[in-house]
Amino acid sequence: xxxxxxxxxxxxEFLGVGRIALGQVAGVEAELEPARPVVNVSTAGAGAPVVxxxxxxxxxxxxxxxxxxxxxxxxxxxxxxxxLAVRRWRRRWxxxxxx
Numbered sequence: 001x002x003x004x005x006x007x008x009x010x011x012x013e014f015l016g017v018g019r020i021a022l023g024q025v026a027g028v029e030a031e032l033e034p035a036r037p038v039v040n041v042s043t044a045g046a047g048a049p050v051v052x053x054x055x056x057x058x059x060x061x062x063x064x065x066x067x068x069x070x071x072x073x074x075x076x077x078x079x080x081x082x083x084l085a086v087r088r089w090r091r092r093w094x095x096x097x098x099x
Contacts, residue, residue, distance in 0.1 A: 039047040 036048065036051060039051050
């Protein structure tokens with residue numbers, strides 16, 4: 001396992017963001033590493049390109065998620081705050097509030 005994968009321990013793994021930022025892509029490829037010899041022996045080497053393609057696809061997906069997750073989270077938080085503010089404003093000015 002590459003050393004940078006272990007750097008995300010102890011508190012920086014809030015919602016998995018620490019692991020993604022510090023080498024989760026390497027973890028995707030490391031998870032399929034034990035399968036390579038089995039695939040090579042069972043398919044006489046023909047399955048190696050398929051396994052490598054799956055590793056690369058997994059790495060791309062994890063990278064894209066690592067880039068999009070903070071943006072999506074920020075958008076969701078802003079939308080929720082706006083909805084909360086509109087709701088409070090309507091209650092205050094229509095007189096339908098209870099708190």
